[in-house]
Structures are given as structure tokens and as C-alpha cells.
Amino acid sequence: QVQLVESGGALVQAGGSLRVSCAASGRFLSITAMGWYRHAPGKQRELVARITGDGSTNYADSVKGRFTISRDNAKNTVYLQMNSLKPEDTAVYYCNAEKVRTSILGPTRDYWGQGTQVTVSS
DSSP states (O other), rough: OOEEEOOOEEEEETOOOOEEEEEEEEOBOOOEEEEEEEEEEOOOOOOEEETTTTEEEOOOOGGTTTTEEEEEEGGGGEEEEEOOGGGGOOEEEEEEEEEEEEESSSSEEEOOOOOOEEEEEE
């Protein structure tokens, strides 16, 4: 199976920067896309950024111009660079792998990491 491990979460001051990472490991044939979601207490989980296999990206309106998603294929790792952080960015950030194929005939499925805490102080 596929495992996703997030890292890099921390406490930072408003206006600061932080980079979180998601490393994929295990036995799989392909991943359609990967994304970062965040979940703050009392709020709905939301998509923050997403990157496809060919490198196409999209972002939530609230983070456009501040966050950048990227990948390192050699390391099977996806990054989220967060700049100009705001207190409302505080949340647990989760990595998601979409439509992962682990066998030729079997169905695809999504995988989630355990999350990493990002806290932005005012």
C-alpha cells in the first residue's frame, strides 16, 4: 500500500514563511494528482493546492499569490511553500494522493497522510 508522510509543520509568526513536505512511499503504479488540504477546528476541510502528474496546478482563492505547490519526482515528494502567512492559515495540513493505482486490474483509490500542524500567531 501507499503511505504519505507529511512534515515541516511549525509555529510561525504572521507574515512568515514555511514549507511543508509530503513523501510518498510504497508499491504503486501511478498517481493521478496530489493535493494539500487543511482542516481547522470547527471548519470544513478545504482544498488548498493541487498538482497533476504533468505539473498543472490550482489553488484556493485564499492562498493564491502566497502559496506554491511543487514536486520532486526523484524523491516522490510534494511540497507546499507558504509565504505571507496569516492567522487564518492555522490548520492541520493533510496530503492527498488521488486515484492511486497499485495493480493493473484493480481499482484506484485515494490515500491520505496523517497531517502536520501549522500554527500562525498574530
